[in-house]
Amino acid sequence: MQKSEIVGLTSAEANQILKSEGHNELPAEGKRSPFSIVKGVIGEPMFALLITAAIIYLIIGDLKDALVLSGFAMISVAITIIQEWRSEKVLEALRDLTSPRALVLRDGNPQRIAGREVVRGDIIILAEGDRVPADAKLVTPDIILTDESLLTGESMPVTKNADTDNMIYAGTLIVRGSARAIVTATGLKSEIGKIGQALHSVEMEQPRLRQQTKKIVMIFALISGVLSGLVVLLYGLLHHDWLQGALSGLALGMAMLPEEFPLVLTVFMVMGAWRISKVHVLTRKASAIETLGSATVLCTDKTGTLTQNKMSIVYLKADEQEWSGDTAEHISPEIMHLLKSGAMASKLDSYDSMDIAFFENPLLKSEGGSHLKPDFQFGLQPSLLMMAEGYQQDDKSYNVFAKGAPETIAKACRLSPEQTQKILGDVGNLAKKGLRILAVAEAQLAAGMSPPDSADQFEYRFLGLVGFADPLRENVPAAVAECRTAGIRIIMITGDFPVTAQSIAAQAGLNHKIVLTGDEVGKLDEAGLQNAVKTTNIFARISPDQKLRIVQALKANGDVVAMTGDGVNDAPSLKAAHIGVAMGLRGTDVAREASSIVLLDDNFASLVHTIALGRRIYDNLRKAMVYIVAVHVPIAGLALLPLIFDKPLILTPLLIALMEMVIDPACSIVLEAEQAERNVMKRPPRSPSSPLLTSSALLWGGTQGGIALAILGAMWVIAHQNGMTEKEIRSLIFISLIIINLSLILINRSFSASILKIFKHKNPILGWGTIGMAVLFAIIFFTPFSKELFNLGDVHFHDVMFALLAGIISMVLLEGMKPIFRGKAFN
Structure with missing residues (x-):
């Protein structure tokens, strides 16, 4: 050994190498600035739709509607920004907590420096309990034991000495002995860095819900465009006023556009992330919640995930x-x-x-x-x-x-x-x-x-x-059994030996008869591996690149893959999976930043709770979407009726904006808080190709809306026959629409339960929502400013009774029709 290796580097030499090779760290790809979060949220098609709607209102000269829409758009954006920024802050705290410091020889003297300042050629001094800051070669004859589980998945300490196995790696832990070593690689050139570089070539899976909502928007836009065009044509031909016809067509189009969708989707995902955080799970990407609810395969590491990672x-x-x-x-x-x-x-x-x-x-x-x-x-x-x-x-x-x-x-x-x-x-x-x-x-x-x-x-x-x-976590067998009942297949992928993997699998209740080793996986081509993963539940002695291949093979077979892990070796497969789930307590930065969900308590059972919540959230989101479809029918119909019969507008643009951006989303939050269906974890995962809203669900929503429109239309006709004024009719129809809105909420609270059973389900948001509606009703109808703003007339006691009767009739009719759609709309 040369003299410079014995005394280490000088400070000047270390600074020179640091300048030429960079810091000993990996790029924090997962860290997002507030600007990037804002850019990502505003760039979403759904949010773009809100802003576009506001611009259109501005163009047609209605500044009030434009400002209202813009204000609600900004509020929904702010909700998402706050949630994502909080998640990033938690990850940053975890990153700082696990950042190691290093004791090195500089200028012949021991110096304690930040791990990121270690350079190639440094002599590092290691003792029991130290985290190795960089890849290094042992230079002293001492024997040490290192814990390489975060890198290899192997739970047992590995013996190292200068004569035989003399390489130690960044991120591993010294569990016995002390030694000195010379750094051979830092940052991206270390073994951890190589895995980090591999992440750049792996594309994260796009959330399916985002793709499906785009399709729903396109359907709404198509229907809206066709009907708006018909209104322009009919109004122009019948009344010979093409400009007014164009404005009326545009108003109808705006009434039909699903402005609620982005806000409701955001609220559901943010509230879902909050609910999931209560079981110690951090949601880095809220849209991943619904994907986890549809997972068909859960790939899990053994060490530290199923087991406690302690002897x-x-x-x-x-x-x-x-x-x-x-x-x-x-x-x-x-x-x-x-x-x-x-x-x-x-x-x-x-x-x-x-x-x-x-x-x-x-x-x-x-x-x-x-x-x-x-x-x-x-x-x-x-x-x-x-x-x-x-x-x-x-x-x-x-x-x-x-x-x-x-x-x-x-x-x-x-x-x-x-x-x-x-x-x-x-x-x-x-x-x-x-x-x-x-x-x-x-x-x-x-x-x-x-x-x-x-x-x-x-x-x-x-x-x-x-x-x-390495003992099994106590709650793992119950969690595995629940996953089996829910139709979720669990696959163990580990770097440990086959015998150990089979033993843990047997204790956990996994099918452990067939075990495929890394050597056997390496001999399979892609087609062979895709066939093997259909029947194999235990993979042992698996390398990081083979983990990635297994995940990709499962995806190629059409499975929705969730991957759990805590080590650096899990990061590429975490990123490649539809949903990556990292461990928060002992997981590495690389694993956490490659994932979409982080288990803050490293508890496998928390993941199963998250799956159940994911299914509940998706179910309730479907209920909310059916409700939104239903409520859009009477809104659009009430915008169309006056045009056909040459009568004054029933709902002004500001009332439509109030319904679609305040009342309807607020009602949807009631559905978000709804309890899970009884069979939420006793049914197989939904098909990945299953749309958010099936044709039957759309038909059920349209039927609800059609009945509501028929009742409101009849009330409109009766009001005109009784000689009510324009403002009085508008007030009556608006009150009735709000009450029918509430009946639609009650009908959509459950897929299967009758309305009598639904009333027994606890939902505190429903009570508070009803009180809020009553307060809003009082403010709008009993303050002169609000009545003038919304162009409303006086409300009488018999008007309220008439509106309540309309709500009861709609609820009774829809409850009678519910069994017809129950099996078709939501299966």
């Missing part, structure tokens, strides 16, 4: 006596002595998951024992996979406890070949169950004697075997 002792064997993890069963003295001895051979403040497992074992905790500081200890060596610690007794002798690889401990105990073979046979059987095995031994060193040079030179007595496993 626990699940098996003990001493003198032919066994313990299999049941704390309620009787514990023999031999088993307890084995456990205590293993703990005495462990370091108390260690980062090693197996050491921690000894001290967190409930049997040892129940004993209330304390751990003494050892008087001497032997660490792991590349050629001797065991460690030992010695404790001086009152008589000056020493009790020595050792643990390590079973074959190493057996040799140190000088067991016979037959005894060794039997122990290794037990180890093999336990390994088939996915357990990691250590052996434990003890020895005595007489008073006055000095410890030998090596840990294997004591006179050991073999005590037994200790089995470790």
Whole structure:
């Protein structure tokens, strides 16, 4: 090794390399500025429709309507901006929390610097608990253990030393030992960086809801255009006033345009994100909520997702006596002595998951024992996979406890070949169950004697075997069962060994009969892989690029894919999936920024709750869209009737704007708060090709609107026959429309339940909404300014009773027709 490598870089050399190669960090692609969020929201076709509508109103000279529409458009944009900006702030806090600092040699002296300032050629000083800041090569002979689970998915620590496996990687954790290493790659040139670069070639899936709403808008626009053209033609031919005909046609077109759609869609997604946050899930992209509700396949990592990513002792064997993890069963003295001895051979403040497992074992905790500081200890060596610690007794002798690889401990105990073979046979059987095995031994060193040079030179007595496993999260089996009931297939994709993957899959309740390894996946072409993923639920020893291939194969088969993960190795597949779900507590920045949803508590069950909420949100959104279709029919009809019969306008443009931008969206929020349908997680996912509104749903909405229009039209005729004034008729029809609006809300609260059962469903928003409508009604009709603004007349008691009767009639008629459409409109 050269002298410069021993003392590290000088500050001048480090600054020069930093300037030429850049900082040791990945581009924060997921971070969005307020301007970019605003640009993205305003660029949406639905928001563009709102602004266009306002411009048209401005062109025809109605400044009030233009300002009202523009104001509501800006409010809806602001809601989305606030939600997305809050999500970005949470991610930024997570990013800062996990940003490592590094201890390096600069100018021959140790210096603590920001991880982003580490450069190639730096000598980094690493100790237990340190996060490796960059890819590096070990330069000292020490043996260390590293946790590479965030990079590889492997839950067990990996042994590293300068002679054999001497490379350590950015983002990994030192769990035992200390060492020095020379940095070989930083930033995008590190292994993490290479995966980050791969993300640039992966396109994130566009939300299907956005695509479907575009189609709905096109349908509305087409119908609106045709009817508006007919109005212009008929008015011009009948009244010979083509300019007025054009303005009337434009008014009808605006009455039919779905101005509510963007606002309702935004409110549903934002409220959905809020509801999901209550189960500790951060929604980075609100539109991903509905996609998760339609997921057909959930691809999940094993380590840290299904499992706790920590080792626990699940098996003990001493003198032919066994313990299999049941704390309620009787514990023999031999088993307890084995456990205590293993703990005495462990370091108390260690980062090693197996050491921690000894001290967190409930049997040892129940004993209330304390751990003494050892008087001497032997660490792991590349050629001797065991460690030992010695404790001086009152008589000056020493009790020595050792643990390590079973074959190493057996040799140190000088067991016979037959005894060794039997122990290794037990180890093999336990390994088939996915357990990691250590052996434990003890020895005595007489008073006055000095410890030998090596840990294997004591006179050991073999005590037994200790089995470790990364335990399954407690709520995973129930979550898996719920997914199965909901028709969602779960696939485990892990970098761990097949035996371990099968063991965890069996505990979780997954189908684990067929396992495909990374080597086998590598031999398959795309067609072969697409066929294999149809029947395989467990993939083991899988590399990051193979994870991506599996996700793409599932998508090619027509599945809607949700992918969960926490490590850097998950990032490309998270981004490629229809919906990427990252872990928030232990997940990497790369994984979080490639995802659409982040589980803040790393709880797999939270994801299942999110799926259920996603389905509920989508169901309620469909109800709201049917309601909007229904309410547009009478609004458009009431705009058309006066043109046909040459009567004054029933609804002024400002009243139409009030209905479509305030009252209708407010009523839709009632549907957003509606409880989930009884079968929300007992039915298969909806087809990816299923439209938001089927033809039957549109027909059901049109039928509701048609009945409402017929009732309002009859009231309009009766009012004219009774000699009511223009303003009185307008007031009567507007009150009746509001009340019929409420009846439409009640009808659409549930797909299946009758209206009598619906009243038993709790929905506090409905009560507050009804009060709000009454207050709005009072303000509009009983303040002179509002009456003048909306060009309304006086309201009498019999007018209100007439309007209530209209609402009841509409509700009774629609309730009678509901069974006809129940199966067709929403299946």
